[in-house]
Amino acid sequence: MSAIASASVPSPTLSALHRDAIVVDMTMPWGDYAQRAELKPGTLDRLIDSGYGMVSLTVAQDRTPFAEAMASLAKERRFFLERPDRFVLVDTAADIERAKAEGKLAIAFHFQGCNPLDGKLENVELFYDLGIRHMLLAYNMRNLAADGCHERTDAGLSRFGLALVAEMNRVGMIVDVTHVGYRSSLDTIEASTAPVIFSHSNPRAMFEHERNIRDDQIRACAASGGVVGINGLDLFLGGPPTVELFLRHMRYCLDLVGPEHVGLGLDFVYDPETLTNVLIRGTAQRFPASSGYDRARVPEFFQPEQVPPLTDALSAAGYGDDDVRRILGGNWMRVARQVWRPANRGV
Template sequence: MTFIFDAHADIWSDVVVRRSRGEREVFRNRHLEKFKKGGVSGGIFVMWIDPPFDQNPKQRLAEIIKAAQAELEEASGLLHLVRSASDFDAAAALGKMPVVWGVEGLSGIGSDLGGLEALYDLGIRHMSLTWNEANPLATGVKQAPDRGLTALGFEAVRQIEALGILLDVSHLNEKSFWEVMSATSKPLIASHSNARALCDAARNLTDEQIRAIASTGGIIGINSYRDFIDLDPAKQTIERFVDHIDYIVSLVGVQHVGLGYDFCDYIEENLIQGSMLDASRSTAPDTLGLETAEKASEVLKHLRERGYKESDIENIAGANFVRLLKDRLEE
């Protein structure tokens, strides 16, 4: 079976909510079966400050870390935390799922860049500077277009790269994006963003941004969230999702494309009305044919129908992201 690596899963957000209600072994009980049915064999599991906890992000980050650590211990027979390049092979040898621990937005460290090394020491190997918010480091897509990286943000980019953490530019506004590009010397990813040429959403990437990421040796993970696939609800389908793969492959090559599904079925169960998240989400049905992780492997069928070679499908499905992570983690 082709190895599918999902470069963006909000699993820890679900874990912290459910564990706060008294649930345990959340991944095993709530996600494992979906992953198995969809053929998802690894991924980047991110911590994200869920509204309304964005008013005290430091406290919320600590809560999510505690929940994630407990969950990793309970799921030690299923999940293998990736800290170094060799952990991918170790996970395979043990029959476990390789999980890269990520942070979606660094509001939780505030202005304390010492938090970057502390997060690294915990095992975090992926970071984005911001979610949709403006924070002491950078500016998200929902904020002022004339605000980009701060001086502290430029230093954060330098430290993140020096630590050997993979930097993610999804959610940055355009000014922040280009300032990251000016400051970076390592491959970047946009873990869950699509082509703006096919869907004119602020969270999607222009052709120039796509080419810039590819020029670093980076990868774009295609996002299954409906409003980033097409603005017309009638076109929010798996076929249109694959159109985004086709488009970016034609623009920069298959080696720069992966999957960053961003499945939201379990997030929307826990939505808090009136939050920033709520305002950014449509009320339309989920993307037809890609509603949950159970459908992840359906994308591979569509790629075969469109004439992709098996080697290219393997690269898109997961090999591209795994290769890049191994390269960054062994430096």
């Protein structure tokens, strides 16, 4: 097993700075579509032991139809609502602050791709009211809204995509252009009236991969007020997911756009063998071998237990406490305060 087995992982030592910070990881694949459900409780324990304040969970993606997305979201909402002593479902940024104060883990949800909407703009508000706090426009391949990063061509945002961005802005859902094609991502940032994010993307200048993003994409994201979350997958880091290599990717973005626009988006997979079989081997079109996806191996992921040492490494690299707090979660909190609005649940 390439990833660390949860039963063998010691609880990390948390520095005072790490304990004080609100640590936000903007992406963790979660739905039962590609990972074993029995591993979920232990994974949540690992996040809590690693000092997490909030995690955003993938509950559906572009291959998920509307009904399945709704069922997945309903199941996950019930799981967390039945455990109020440990978890807080996120409505606004204030809920993350409350969870931190109460010693609980805040939970947000997102979609990786807009196909769960079933082509209906009115479903944006429906899913927002049920807890979807950011959504990728596309996932590697072309859909109704945009091109993905692995498309043969580089078409821009469609007319539906433009309308979708406007509706997400209106509702308060954060627009996410991770996995989106180059031109579509820039079109989206230009069209949006709110900050746009790359929730889990790495700089292409550090490692050449179609999933990684170019300097002008990073700058455009920052200019919108957005944040780039650094991804911990070895395929995009260009080597084993060590703290040192992760920090090099992070420092490249920090040097490019400053500490106000960089965060965490680990994309940590707690069941890598199952996910590899279901997604990388099972949906070859979305993960083309020509784009560097090796079906013969199981990828390695940056682990939650590596985040506390990352905090120490940022301090050792000369970043001040305020900047470290921004990077660990403060920047995501800023975007959440700017974009999210209280959900309308008819009460």
